Amino acid sequence: MILQNNKGLDESLALALTGKTDESEKLLLSLDNNDPRVRFNLGWHAMRNGNLYLGHQYIESGRDIDVFGGAKNPLVPKWNGQSLKDKTLLFHGEGGFGDEFINIRFVKNFYEMGAKVIVGCSRELFCIFERIPYITALVDRNVCIHSHHHTWIPSMSAPLYLKTEYSDLDGAPYLNYFNKKWVPKNSAKLKIGIRWAGSPRFEHQQHRKFPVEKMFDLTKIEGATYYSLQRDDDLVDNIPCIDLRYEMKTWKDTAEIIQTMDLIITSCTSVAHLSAAMGKPTWVIVPVLPYYIWTIPTHTSPWYNSVKLYRQTKYENWDEPFEKITCDLKKFIYDNIKEI
Numbered sequence: 487m488i489l490q491n492n493k494g495l496d497e498s499l500a501l502a503l504t505g506k507t508d509e510s511e512k513l514l515l516s517l518d519n520n521d522p523r524v525r526f527n528l529g530w531h532a533m534r535n536g537n538l539y540l541g542h543q544y545i546e547s548g549r550d551i552d553v554f555g556g557a558k559n560p561l562v563p564k565w566n567g568q569s570l571k572d573k574t575l576l577f578h579g580e581g582g583f584g585d586e587f588i589n590i591r592f593v594k595n596f597y598e599m600g601a602k603v604i605v606g607c608s609r610e611l612f613c614i615f616e617r618i619p620y621i622t623a624l625v626d627r628n629v630c631i632h633s634h635h636h637t638w639i640p641s642m643s644a645p646l647y648l649k650t651e652y653s654d655l656d657g658a659p660y661l662n663y664f665n666k667k668w669v670p671k672n673s674a675k676l677k678i679g680i681r682w683a684g685s686p687r688f689e690h691q692q693h694r695k696f697p698v699e700k701m702f703d704l705t706k707i708e709g710a711t712y713y714s715l716q717r718d719d720d721l722v723d724n725i726p727c728i729d730l731r732y733e734m735k736t737w738k739d740t741a742e743i744i745q746t747m748d749l750i751i752t753s754c755t756s757v758a759h760l761s762a763a764m765g766k767p768t769w770v771i772v773p774v775l776p777y778y779i780w781t782i783p784t785h786t787s788p789w790y791n792s793v794k795l796y797r798q799t800k801y802e803n804w805d806e807p808f809e810k811i812t813c814d815l816k817k818f819i820y821d822n823i824k825e826i
């Protein structure tokens with residue numbers, strides 16, 4: 487959902503932030519359905535109600551007001567369902583790193599249609615995506631429209647173009663190409679990676695932030711060694727766990743570190759999506775108004791088999807999700823120690 491200077495939209499957002507999602511949706515439905523802001527926000531609710539394809543039809547309206555996606559290509563027409571046999575398709579990455587991790591899974595669909603797929607992505611992610619066997623070439627997404635291709639799609643709209651429903655999603659790992667090359671020091675047998683904040687450039691960063699002390703309290707639970715995966719922003723000195731900020735020079739470094747972990751506990755960040763796409767057990771702490779990937783009100787996700795969601799239920803109050811994590815983490819450590 488999106489903040490706008492519109493009374494009805496603002497009221498709808500306020501309702502959603504307090505967990506009154508049904509009332510929020512009802513109010514939106516009373517507004518002008520031709521307004522792209524209304525349609526964009528209705529997309530969130532459609533996904534919450536289990537309608538992924540309809541949701542993407544709605545949130546595509548966000549492109550008209552520059553709040554969704556961002557990829558543009560005036561040189562070549564978008565794919566409209568025509569045969570891709572012996573054709574080259576540009577899969578144009580957009581959004582943040584997390585969005586690129588989420589949607590790279592759909593490259594396989596176009597490959598299976600017979601396309602040679604060029605992926606335009608952030609240069610920092612070349613070291614991750616170069617291992618995917620369905621990709622013909624990687625190009626910096628800032629210049630990828632100048633590569634040779636017959637047609638293209640913006641990556642965040644892949645579910646729309648493929649008419650994807652939740653039942654079509656495969657939650658199996660798709661970035662599980664990394665070996666355990668990184669060797670942790672001073673480690674107990676159980677290794678748990680934590681990350682407490684995402685990029686401050688994300689529009690709704692203020693809604694997903696929680697007091698860092700709540701994450702640090704988890705490290706008091708005995709039986710595991712805890713590692714910080716916080717790298718660029720919201721850094722804290724003298725943390726009660728092993729700080730790996732200087733060992734994560736590249737995304738490949740980060741992936742190899744994640745591969746050695748037994749569990750990742752994180753806010754809704756790009757690390758959450760990388761970890762989940764690798765098939766690593768990943769516990770994600772999501773705000774009462776979550777990113778559209780997490781809208782279905784369950785504690786699991788059709789997007790990733792390895793994810794467990796801990797949901798905030800009261801705006802600005804994070805006690806409930808962390809109480810649940812504390813309980814589950816004690817059990818996780820106990821069960822795994824028994825198996826060792």
